[in-house]
Amino acid sequence: MRKLISFASTAIFVGATPVWALTEAEGLAQVKAFTLEHNADLVAQAQGLRDATAAYSAIIAAHGGDYSAAWTAEGPALSDAVSTIRSRWLATSNQYETIEGIVAGIPSLVKYDLILDAGNPGTEAEDVAEFDLTLPDGSVLKRPGSLFHTITEPLFWGSDPAHAMLIVDLDGDGQTGAGEMLFDANLALGASEALVFWAGALESDMTAWEPNRNDAFTAVVTMTPTVGDYFGEWKDSQFLGGSEAAFVAQSRLVDVHGIMSGCQRMYVSAIAPVVASDDPALDAAITTAFQDLLALVSETRAREEAGEIFSVEEADALGGEAQDIAERIVAQVLQAAARHGVEIES
Amino acid sequence: MSLKSQLRYHAKPLALAGVAALAGLGWWAALAPQPPVVGVALSDIAFYRLPFGPDAQGNDRPFWPSLLQSETGLLSDPARLPSSADCAACHPREFTEWAGSLHAIADRDLVYEATVEANEDIVRHPEQGRFCEGCHAPAEMLTGRVNSLVSVPPADALTEGVSCIACHTATHADPLAGNGAVTLAYGRAEAERDGPQGAALLADPRAHLAAFGAPDTTALMAGAEICGACHTEIYDTSMSRAETPQAVQSTFVEWRDSWYGQNGVTCQQCHMAADPAAQVIRLRTGDLTPPERYSHRFIGANHVLTDTGLGEALTVLRGGILPGMDAATTRDTRVEQARQTTAFLRTxxxxxxxxxxxxxxxxxxxxxxxxxxxxxxxxxxxxxxxxxxxxxxxxxxxxxxxxxxxxxxxxxxxxxxxxxxxxxxxxxxxxxxxxxxxxxxxxxxxxxxxxxxxxxxxxxxxxxxxxxxxxxxxxxxxxxxxxxxxxxxxxxxxxxxxxxxxxxxxxxxxxxxxxxx
Structure with missing residues (x-):
């Protein structure tokens, strides 16, 4: 599993190199093409995840829904199924994280970010993921929260005890450590199918999206300053000794890097041609600041991957530093936006 | 040669010399480096929103519903505002004391931050949060950063809540109006940056004194009025659902009408005493002698954000370590802050x-x-x-x-x-x-x-x-x-x-x- 996480992390870090564009139109087209490419991968990975959960559910169903009987009869198969599901989940999630910084910043697409990745359950007052989840047994979960981090991640990694059906020794080491359990097959399959559906819906709307300057600026100025919140989630996660159910599959820093890379890509491809046209120094300052921000996240993640355990205080300081850079970027981008008459949808 | 003749003889060259001197002075004035313009016009803050409209006279209300004012009407350039850490070079004791205070973290404290966000989330215009930030983050307000789209870059000075310059540039306060009714001359702090700094400042402190020791400010800081401007809070329709004014915080009036107010015992004499508990005990006996030394700890009643027993969580709750402070000094000043707070409460x-x-x-x-x-x-x-x-x-x-x-x-x-x-x-x-x-x-x-x-x-x-x-x-x-x-x-x-x-x-x-x- 550790190897898998490491591989997935590396994939998202390498895949984030932004592309310089000669003109604004070219850059906007590049951003859209990039997003659609990864959206297609997201759909494909989600289908793979759905297939894996279907296989897992089939084993459970073959034993009449008796998890204990299924484990007794087909323990190794279930263990492999759980492992496959987790690896598929990571691959699916990372595809989305690669484009989240773009999707979540575009006003017409932001609802998908809430449904797939960032939304709250209906019990919260704001940022609710506006969808209901229908499960294979016909039950409906009203406004259950985001598919990745509220539902499937806590489900697959056992940090949601309500849906852990049976504690088992998944890795066969004679012990039952954290996350070693069989989870609710009904919820797993329903949520995976929903991931396929909503990833496809995003692809449709992304295809219809007409890239434009206002959306590009809005995406950068709304998403970049969220970096501090993500560091806060990292600080509260189990990676730093916290108790949050979400962000247990991989470090939140991997997501942070994906999201900020999306912001950087949007800037470098679609906005830099506009800014550089009349203020090359400002463009250079923003470009450098983005590099600094990504470097800070990358270096912190590299230290974590090397085994360094960060204190809460250190996490706060790093988050503060990242937020400071992000706010400088946004201030400069907004100054450019004002100069070019851009309307920001806040 | 008579005196009259001498004058006539020298009149022409004297006049020419005078004209030349005047021309030279004019030339020097024209070529001498000009002090940079201090202050930023509101119109120069990109995307700054004024969702609550002008006042009755048609003037902009950039800080509404806070009653905070800029003395010049201009905003400030964050890059020119001194951080309190800058003051520490010559005033280390005052800085270290202040760093343990609640004033220092007025805009960093996570509970406060979360509460402002919770309030902003329930209204149409998040700029309504200016009501809170006027007192908690005057530097953020006066640089135009309290806005839904923040086009002003951050700076250390803006993270320091009620910092050195917040009090040391105040020129007017209205403690009965409250809600942040204080006027700050941050332009003086900006202008001071062009005067001598570091060791040169010691040789020529005039610009520094003009900025931070002006007579109007010095007089204001000696009284309770400056405290009352923020320690008076009245809710009305501009920031709440109250149809009639609701006195939420009336500490200034409570003090004014008390034995303490009647006897000239100011807020500073207790909350800024070097040993606040001892000072209160003296006052309890009727001894009106003011403290021998004042401190910048502003000892109050917040026993949680001074509770060193919280360990690392205290640093998190207090919004991290302040600019210019290190972990050891931070720990030491908090220990003293906690000790004094506990002793003070018990009096x-x-x-x-x-x-x-x-x-x-x-x-x-x-x-x-x-x-x-x-x-x-x-x-x-x-x-x-x-x-x-x-x-x-x-x-x-x-x-x-x-x-x-x-x-x-x-x-x-x-x-x-x-x-x-x-x-x-x-x-x-x-x-x-x-x-x-x-x-x-x-x-x-x-x-x-x-x-x-x-x-x-x-x-x-x-x-x-x-x-x-x-x-x-x-x-x-x-x-x-x-x-x-x-x-x-x-x-x-x-x-x-x-x-x-x-x-x-x-x-x-x-x-x-x-x-x-």
Missing amino acids: AAGLDLRAAQRTDAGLRIDIAVQNLGAGHNLPTGVNDQKHMWLEVVVTDAAGAILFRSGGASERLGAEDPAAVAWIEHFLDAQGERIINHLTFATAEVVWIRRPIPARGEDVVRYDVPLAAGVVGPLHIEARLLYQIALPDLIYMNLRRDLSVPAVTLAELSATLPEVVQ
Whole structure:
């Protein structure tokens, strides 16, 4: 599993190199093409995840829904199924994280970010993921929260005890450590199918999206300053000794890097041609600041991957530093936006 | 040659020399480096929003609904505002003391931050948060950063809450209007950057003194008015749902009308005394001698954000380590801040058993809760959160509990309906209680029990039912407990289940052998 996480992390870090564009139109087209490419991968990975959960559910169903009987009869198969599901989940999630910084910043697409990745359950007052989840047994979960981090991640990694059906020794080491359990097959399959559906819906709307300057600026100025919140989630996660159910599959820093890379890509491809046209120094300052921000996240993640355990205080300081850079970027981008008459949808 | 002839002889060259001198001066004035223009026009802040419209005279209200004002009407360039860490080079003691204070973290404290966000989330224009930030983050306000789209870059000076320049450039305050009604001349701080700095400043401190020691500022800082501008809070329709003005925080008026106000004992004489507890004890005896030394700790009643027992969590709650501070110095100054805060709180109140007598139904007890040392009401401030309550336990000769009021834990103290608590409730437009300080939803503020004025007392009566055969002597234990915030505030706004300890302000222990025969 550790190897898998490491591989997935590396994939998202390498895949984030932004592309310089000669003109604004070219850059906007590049951003859209990039997003659609990864959206297609997201759909494909989600289908793979759905297939894996279907296989897992089939084993459970073959034993009449008796998890204990299924484990007794087909323990190794279930263990492999759980492992496959987790690896598929990571691959699916990372595809989305690669484009989240773009999707979540575009006003017409932001609802998908809430449904797939960032939304709250209906019990919260704001940022609710506006969808209901229908499960294979016909039950409906009203406004259950985001598919990745509220539902499937806590489900697959056992940090949601309500849906852990049976504690088992998944890795066969004679012990039952954290996350070693069989989870609710009904919820797993329903949520995976929903991931396929909503990833496809995003692809449709992304295809219809007409890239434009206002959306590009809005995406950068709304998403970049969220970096501090993500560091806060990292600080509260189990990676730093916290108790949050979400962000247990991989470090939140991997997501942070994906999201900020999306912001950087949007800037470098679609906005830099506009800014550089009349203020090359400002463009250079923003470009450098983005590099600094990504470097800070990358270096912190590299230290974590090397085994360094960060204190809460250190996490706060790093988050503060990242937020400071992000706010400088946004201030400069907004100054450019004002100069070019851009309307920001806040 | 006569004098007249000499004058005539030299008149021409003298006149030419004069003209040349004037021309030279003009030339020098034209070519000499000009001091940079200080201040930023509101129109130069990209995307700055004014959602609440102009005032009655048609003027912009960039800080509304806060009553904060910029002396020049201009905003400031964050890059030119000195951080308090800059002041530390020559004023290290003042800086280190201030770094432990609540003023230093007025805009960093996570509970405050989360509460502002919770308030902003329930209104159409997040700029309504300027009401809070006027007092908590004057530098952010005066640079135009309190805006839904922040086009002004951050700077250290902007993270420091009530920093050095917040008080040391103040030129006017209106403590009766409150709501941040203070005028700050940040332009002076910006201009001072062009004067001598570092060692050169010591040789020529005129620009520094002009910026931070101007007569208007010096006079203002000596009185209670500057404190009152922020320690007076009145809700109205501009920032809340209150149809009629609701006095939420009236510390200045409480002080003004008190023995302390009448005798010229200012806020600074207690809260900025080098040893605040000792100063209060002196005042309790009627000794009006001001403190020998003043400190920048601004010792108050926040026993949580000074609680070093929280360990690393305290740093997190206080928003990290301040610019210019290191971990060791931060720890040391917090330890001292905690010690002084605890000592200070213990000087405020007293309990006195006034009566204990047998009645037909049992036992009647009168306990006087005394405000012995606070120069304002007890409790004061925003009392939907800051509250105190009385815990009373009566036991029999065997130690069995016959009666308890106020609960065994601090949480019960806030929620036990039968407890005697000095607390106010924020009510929404439907009359429902708001427990997490949603100012913007508050329609009415009601006291459950009025606070105790300075040098006043509140006698609380308990009728304790006693069963037949109770064996004396009976014993009474009473504690006056204080809590800076309800745990619900932290849980609801910060999403953390953080224990909020209570502080014992005063204790009473008495045995009543004569009450039960």
